Amino acid sequence: MNWLQNIVRPEIWKMAGYSSARMEMTDVSGMIQLDANENPYLPYLTTKSGVGNINRYPHPQPDAVLARLAAIYGVSQKQVLVGRGMDEIMDVLVRVFCIPYKDKIMITPPTYGYYQAIADIAGITVSKVPLSSTDFSLDVAGVIRNTDENTKIIFLCTPNNPTGNVFSLKDIEQIASSLPNVIIAVDEAYIEFADVPSATTIVHKYQNIVVMRTLSKAYAFAGVRVGTLIAIPEIINVARKVLAPYPIPIPVTNLILEALSPFGLELANSRIELLKSERDRVFKHLTSLPGIHVYPSHANFLLFKVSDANAVYKDLLAKGIIIRHRGKDVENTLRFTIGSQEENDLVLRALGVKLDIAKQNERQAILNRKTNETEILAKINLDKQLPVKISTGIGFFDHMLEQLAKHGGFSMELSAKGDTHIDYHHTVEDVAIVIGQALKQALGDKRGINRYGFVLPMDEACAFATLDLSGRGVLIYEAKFKNLLIGDFPVEMVEHFFLSLADQLEAAIHLKVTGDNSHHMVEGLFKAFAKALNQAINRTNNNNVPSTKGTL
Numbered sequence: 001m002n003w004l005q006n007i008v009r010p011e012i013w014k015m016a017g018y019s020s021a022r023m024e025m026t027d028v029s030g031m032i033q034l035d036a037n038e039n040p041y042l043p044y045l046t047t048k049s050g051v052g053n054i055n056r057y058p059h060p061q062p063d064a065v066l067a068r069l070a071a072i073y074g075v076s077q078k079q080v081l082v083g084r085g086m087d088e089i090m091d092v093l094v095r096v097f098c099i100p101y102k103d104k105i106m107i108t109p110p111t112y113g114y115y116q117a118i119a120d121i122a123g124i125t126v127s128k129v130p131l132s133s134t135d136f137s138l139d140v141a142g143v144i145r146n147t148d149e150n151t152k153i154i155f156l157c158t159p160n161n162p163t164g165n166v167f168s169l170k171d172i173e174q175i176a177s178s179l180p181n182v183i184i185a186v187d188e189a190y191i192e193f194a195d196v197p198s199a200t201t202i203v204h205k206y207q208n209i210v211v212m213r214t215l216s217k218a219y220a221f222a223g224v225r226v227g228t229l230i231a232i233p234e235i236i237n238v239a240r241k242v243l244a245p246y247p248i249p250i251p252v253t254n255l256i257l258e259a260l261s262p263f264g265l266e267l268a269n270s271r272i273e274l275l276k277s278e279r280d281r282v283f284k285h286l287t288s289l290p291g292i293h294v295y296p297s298h299a300n301f302l303l304f305k306v307s308d309a310n311a312v313y314k315d316l317l318a319k320g321i322i323i324r325h326r327g328k329d330v331e332n333t334l335r336f337t338i339g340s341q342e343e344n345d346l347v348l349r350a351l352g353v354k355l356d357i358a359k360q361n362e363r364q365a366i367l368n369r370k371t372n373e374t375e376i377l378a379k380i381n382l383d384k385q386l387p388v389k390i391s392t393g394i395g396f397f398d399h400m401l402e403q404l405a406k407h408g409g410f411s412m413e414l415s416a417k418g419d420t421h422i423d424y425h426h427t428v429e430d431v432a433i434v435i436g437q438a439l440k441q442a443l444g445d446k447r448g449i450n451r452y453g454f455v456l457p458m459d460e461a462c463a464f465a466t467l468d469l470s471g472r473g474v475l476i477y478e479a480k481f482k483n484l485l486i487g488d489f490p491v492e493m494v495e496h497f498f499l500s501l502a503d504q505l506e507a508a509i510h511l512k513v514t515g516d517n518s519h520h521m522v523e524g525l526f527k528a529f530a531k532a533l534n535q536a537i538n539r540t541n542n543n544n545v546p547s548t549k550g551t552l
């Protein structure tokens with residue numbers, strides 16, 4: 001491929017690349033492995049989970065990891081290369097394409113600072129085409145005009161750090177088609193938070209566009225270091241020669257596969273939605289303050305301008321809140337990362353926003369739990385009634401949990417995969433644990449709720465429920481069933497369910513039911529409990545903690 005040969009550093013193009021034992025023979029499972037000078041014994045370790053055969057070298061590019069990343073980025077496996085964070089991917093690109101003391105990269109400040117650092121370390125000059133000083137838009141003509149024959153890579157960060165705005169794919173395409181011999185490296189560290197398509201959707205159209213993604217931000221993996229290069233297979237193959245021989249440690253592979261499992265992705269996507277809605281909420285509050293300008297953001301941070309950024313920075317620091325001073329990039333600006341609702345409220349209050357207690361945050365929680373027997377994901381929002389979506393693999397149980405959410409007046413999305421082929425025990429119990437924890441988390445410090453709920457007759461079976469969100473888990477359960485099975489669902493599981501729930505929710509629950517038909521009796525219990533729960537979690541018109549002690 002002449003095009004690529006002409007733009008890659010000649011010595012990189014020529015070199016064969018280091019050939020490690022595990023590159024020559026990648027599938028060694030089941031063989032006696034005496035080819036890589038490894039140690040046959042495992043080291044001393046007290047952590048057992050997710051560690052694997054760490055006395056062996058990892059696969060240089062684990063297949064399962066590539067497959068998972070290719071699937072979430074919507075490209076083919078041959079188009080991806082995984083490294084230790086996107087920072088390493090950028091460094092590899094510079095070493096592949098730029099000849100030291102001769103070549104240049106181009107950046108568009110204000111932008112991510114690491115591009116400059118990589119270039120400085122590698123002996124590469126940096127040319128700069130600033131973004132518009134009013135709206136930080138890209139100067140497409142300026143980028144094209146200022147590119148010369150030594151400009152090898154143009155780094156475009158979208159959404160841009162620290163400004164938060166995005167560049168249009170049309171602009172990126174125009175640059176790529178005008179400069180066919182320059183690598184257009186699109187840094188999409190924050191694209192999951194943006195409402196625009198990724199440049200991965202155009203990599204097949206332009207051989208000189210490469211996209212860089214990371215699990216650090218949207219996938220909450222900053223501490224694991226996973227970055228991905230997405231490019232045509234020919235570029236991937238050259239970059240592989242420069243990347244270290246074994247960049248993905250075995251424990252990291254296991255962590256990636258778990259975090260990017262279908263459940264993991266569901267959780268990550270829910271959290272991305274939550275952070276986006278928080279960003280928009282915080283934006284609205286901040287823009288209402290006098291003397292502040294907040295820049296619209298497609299990322300998980302907001303940049304804002306004040307008259308004295310130093311003073312605001314120091315004031316927040318004194319209140320125990322660290323945000324980033326960006327005055328060096330844009331005068332008198334600060335950048336703050338969207339945190340949890342509670343953290344954001346603290347920042348808003350510290351900046352002088354009067355949060356209206358009548359318009360409190362929605363009380364919600366997203367939780368997952370995985371054991372050897374079950375895997376459960378639950379999303380609860382106490383201030384919304386829909387959606388209610390339950391799927392546990394146990395029909396009758398789904399029906400009961402739907403009653404719980406509907407009559408409890410809250411939104412619940414719950415999916416569980418359990419060993420229901422053995423029996424229903426683990427699934428029912430673990431679902432109760434997760435619901436209890438999610439309710440507890442959503443209720444927070446229980447400010448502004450009723451705390452108590454009390455309900456009497458339900459249907460022709462007579463069910464009775466009281467509930468006190470007292471902070472102590474207690475269950476009093478009185479029920480005599482004539483039929484011990486409802487379909488194939490053992491009635492004894494109902495008590496287990498409420499016991500685990502009381503325990504995790506830290507609530508005192510009294511349940512009593514009489515009647516003939518077990519199905520109606522159990523349904524009555526769930527409905528009565530749900531009604532009592534609904535009363536207890538409902539908001540009062542004050543914002544007090546409903547206890548004379550001040551805490552619950």
Ligand SMILES: *Cc1c(COP(=O)(O)O)cnc(C)c1O
Pocket residue numbers: 084085086087088112157160161187189213214215216222225226227
């Ligand atoms: C955080 C960040 C990165 C770093 O990603 P890692 O995968 O953690 O190395 C890259 N680019 C930008 C713009 C960032 O803000």
